[in-house]
Amino acid sequence: MVSSLLSDHRIKLDPQGRPVAVPMPPSSDYKRELSCQIWTLQGLLVGQSGAAPVEAMSSPGQTGFSERMIDGEKWRVYTAVNQRLGLRVSVGDSIAVREGLVQAVIRSVLMPAAVVLPVLALLIWFATARGLAPLDHLAAGLRARGASDLSPLPDGPTSREILPVRRALDALLARVRAHREHERDFIAFAAHELKTPLAGLKMQAQIALRAEDEDTRRHALEVMERSVTRTDRAVRQLLELARVGQTEAGGTPARTGNVARSVVTELAFFAEARQVTLRLIPGPDGEVSDGLVLAVVLRNLVENALQATPPGGTVELHTTPDTIDIRDGGTGIPDSLRARLFQKFAKGANRDDGTGLGLAIVRQALDQIGAEVEFVMAEDGHHARVHLHPRSGQGLLTGEA
Structure with a gap:
C-alpha cells in the first residue's frame, strides 16, 4: 500500500x-x-x-x-x-x-466463558435430571416388582420421550405373561389328559394279569391298546400345543402342496386303520410363511375328519394357492359344540377317540401364520377350509351353508 x-x-x-x-x-x-x-x-x-x-x-x-x-x-x-x-x-x-493482542482476545473469550459455562453446566444438569426423572421412577417401580408380577405398568403421567419405552415394556410383559399362562395351561392339560388313560391302563393290566380265561384277557388287552393309542395321540397333541405356543413369528416358508402331501403320507396308516380312504387332490401350489405350523394345522384337521368319517368313507384334501379344503363324510359340527368349538377339551360325538385339543391347537397355529379356518356343511359333505390369505382379518371363522 x-x-x-x-x-x-x-x-x-x-x-x-x-x-x-x-x-x-x-x-x-x-x-x-x-x-x-x-x-x-x-x-x-x-x-x-x-x-x-x-x-x-x-x-x-x-x-x-x-x-x-x-x-x-x-x-x-x-x-x-x-x-x-x-x-x-x-x-x-x-x-x-x-x-x-492475542492475550487480549483470549481474555475476552475466556472471561465470559468462565462465567457462562458453569451456569450452562448447571442448567444442563437440571434439565437432564428433570427429563430422566420419569425414567428413574419407572425403573424404581420395576425394581420393586416381584418375579411373578407381570401385570401392565400402572397408569400415570408419562413424558413423551419415554412413552415408547413404556409401551415396549408393556408389550414385553404381555408376551411373557402369555408364555407363562401357556406353560401353566400345558401342565394342567397334561395332568388332565394323561391321568385318566394311565389309570385305565393300570386297571386293564391288572385285569389281564388276574384273568383266568383267554377271552377276559384278550378284551383287557384290546382296551389297553385303544388306551395306548389315545394316550399316544394326547401326548403328541400336547407337544404340538407346547411347540406352537412357544414358536415366534418368522418360521421356514414352504409350498402348501408339499405340506399337504407330507400330512397325507403321515396319516395314511391311521386312515387305513379306520377303513377310510384318504387322498390328496393337488391343485396350483401356494406358499405359507411357516411350513411346520401349517403341518400341525392340517394334521389335526385331517385327524378330526378321519374320526368323523364312517368306515368306507373318503376324506379329500384339495389345494389351491390360497385355500386348503378338507372334505370328510361326517355329519358336521353339532350346534351344542359350535359355541365352544376352539376351547381346550371340547369334544364332539366321538368322545372316546379324541382329546379335545385338536381345534385348540389349530386356533393357536392359525393365529401364528395369520390364517383362518371355516367349517361348512355342504351337499357333498362337511368341509374344513383353511384360508391362507384371509381378507376379513378377523381370525377364525365358523359357518354352515
Missing part, C-alpha cells in the same frame, strides 16, 4: 531528503501498532510513521519477511523494494504488541 501511494505521488517526499510522516491505515486496532519506514536504496531515511523506531527496521538488501531485534524488542517486518522510485519500504509491528 505504501509503495503504491509513493508510485501515485500521494505520499510526497521532501526535496531536501528530510523524513516525511507516512500515514498508516485508519484502524483503531493497528493505528499505533504498525510502523513504517521508507529508505532510499543508498540507505537514506526519507519517510516514517509516527510510531516507527529510530533504528532501521530491516537490513540493507533485505526483502520479504524477517524478524529483527530493535531496542531490545523483537519485531516482525516485511520489506518491499520499489525499483522504479529507488525506494525500500519496511512495515512491521512488535512481537510483544502482537502477543498482547
